[in-house]
Amino acid sequence: MAITAANQLELLQTAEAVAREKMIDPDLVIQAMEESLARAAKSRYGAEMDIRVSIDRKTGKATFTRVRTVVEDEDLENYQAELTVEQAKQYLENPSVGDEIVDEVPPVDLGRIAAQSAKQVILQKVREAERDRQYEEFKDRVGTIINGIVKREEYGNIIVDVGRGEAILRRNEKIGRESYRPNDRIRAYVKDVRRETRGPQIFLSRTAPEFMAELFKMEVPEIYDGIIEIKAVARDPGSRAKIGVISYDNSIDPVGACVGMRGSRVQAVVGELQGEKIDIIPWNEDQATFLVNALQPAEVSKVVIDEEAQKIEVVVPDEQLSLAIGRRGQNVRLASQLTGLDIDILTEAEESARRQAEFAERTKLFVDALDLDEFFAQLLVAEGFTSLEEVAYVEMDELLSIEGVDEDTAGELQARARDVIEEQNRKALEAAKEMGVEQSLFDFEGLTPQMIEALAKDDVKTLEDFATCADWELAGGWTTVDGQRVKDEGLLEKFDVSLEEAQNLIMTARIQLGWVDPSELEGDAEDEGEEETAEEAEA
Template structure:
């Protein structure tokens, strides 16, 4: 190919460039630039690699011109690449230091080795351009479904020919018991495109949750048009999946639209996914309702939400327990992935046992702390008192109004409660001092002695230590690992503090430590409030449209 470029037939050079550009789907100028680099390399090997040589191919005529570049300098140190200013001005009177002078070189006759080297350079440059074109083409197609033909299978990884590129479906991204052979058609989801040394790598998946969502978009016109929205997908690839859908048009049933006439639409997706069973669930903005829906087909008797920890306890009838959990925990696991909540399932019997155990524990606590008999302790527990603090500091009438109690009994019980708490406080304070927690931490609003002991056990002993803490250090955090949520405990877990309260604690510590000026903080809060009020004004002028906006956001 390179030898044809330096022969008398210059047009042949341009024909080769055109043919390569068409075949590889790259710009013709890229191929011509590769040819210039190849001729440059061959000329350097002929005239000496120390020379700076530039080759140009005229894109219209195919004419090749070679020139040696010389930098204009005051004092020449390298004769091969430099020229003195005086000599340069004889060639070009306008030459200045730092300019380059081009000295034309005679046409080059390629030898066999030079031609081979030139060919390698062209092939390499064209390959790089082709890889860049592939990357540019597919980097914006992440999140799409593509169709291809299986080119080969290597150790369970499927190499797919996409026409103008090659992609890979790794073994863990294929469905279980799914076998592909050369020539099979394959449909998959583009989940990543990366630049790698050997060219762009296009990664496909048939197990990705989004693959199922995109399949529904292809099969269900309402999803494609945006009338029905897929809120979330949870999959156990090849076995079972749950998909949450909601409609922004009250007249369209989102579940029915996805199922189709006699299940035709959902069946098309099931067939593509090798028989994977799909539960289509109505999404709800109310977390409890959504979770109850997600646990279908199991019936739910009662739910108890802990919104801060994103955890929910679900009570089901005794005979429904295995159905709610599912084979190998599949049903509850998928429901948890779908909703983003940790779900604890218990039967009515076990919930009743737990409540009795809690009642007995509270009664025992009151008996010990208040020095009362079992009957009085059980009366307090059954009235809803859950801690000694509640008993000690509620209005006396709340205790005296309990049947069988009077004002004197209530006063005596509260006095005993306060005495017990003072004793506990003294013990905790001694432990705080023993841990070396500074007294000044007591002045930070929102902290009590029990919290200071917990902080001291985690090496937070001064105001500066607390100011240096992140919210996650104190509140804990959750992270998704593979298919489960792992909870990391914080220093102040168990004290019932919300994240905003913990953020206020840290801010107060930073003010006390002198890291933040309180006046600046007040100013900043006033600015934020002002911005909030300014932002609210347009809504007030369009009150008539507000319900429609609310409906849209809820859906």
């Protein structure tokens, strides 16, 4: 198959037709043709030759050229595509390394095999260009809703025609047991677009919380305009959902706007989500208030927040427990997702029993350690004293403020508490020494003997061992495992050592050992201060 004048224009027409069909740039098709013709020409003239083909974009004429590059004598390897400076002098007046000598060669007559090879190259290049075009088009649509038509089902996954490409709705991204047949119309959320070897993969979802948020944006003009903002969404797809909204215009009720006249707006979303029940909740910056709203329709008696553990305890009347938890724990689970906090629900009876148990435990501590009668020990607990250290080292005035306590009684209380603490410290020191704790840890300021004993039980016996600890190992923390928050017990947690205190202790130990330069820490602190000042100035 030779490229004659008769079929030169046919090349351009073919390129235009393919580009139009695949919706890609015609120039990309012509470039693929040039590469395929060059490859075919190499099989005719020799694979080591650098043969290039240029197709005129107006006439369709294909020009075949042989290119040779000027290289240093010692770099000459390919005699067909390279030549030395001396050899190049017969073609150029003053040749230098890097110059190219271009000679036109006769067009090749493509045989059957060469023509087939050229066709494969063109198809491959066109496919690559088509994939690039699809990826560029859909990567900017991540986070939006797309409409498509169901093409087929593969192993429970739905293949969707989205116009200029195919998308996949995986089995676990479908709502409940919904099923689709070919040619059904479908609306879904573009969750991700990835560039893969088999082409761009477009992943859809109908269970993502963002899908519900985007549906509300389409139905509620105030959300689209930014007057109302969706702050949080939690879903049990196909069953129930909670959505937290806030209005930046005092004259507009965010809940009412999302519900619409006679529920028209929310019902449009419910219909798209296969009847999923939606609780629309007013957002509040105060976590406790927002949580009370999120647990509706249950009534809440009291909320206790543990900010360090990101955990909340909610106390509800006994008869409201099942309503607060919901069927199979659905209500409290969705409220937890919405607030981002772990929620423990207690009845008023359970909370009262726990408080009584804590009261009895602290009372027994004071009775046994300070040799007090039960009434006086209960009086201390009722006044908020929880440990021997508080009694021993509190200001005298705080003890004198307790009814019936004079200076002699307060002094005796503190003396007894200090004696007990000193005895406990003595025993802890002896135990730590028996376990082999080095003097460097005893000399370290900030650790009590009882703390050192607790560390030694976990094989932390030197200052070096202590300096390698992580802050959460000392103060404790929380880890998320399989979506559940799990408590990590800290070595010094029972001594009320906070995360910040643990960080300071560890850093002090590292400085003493020479592992950290204090001047570097000061420089980092100054940099952070400057950044904060700059942020405040911008604000």
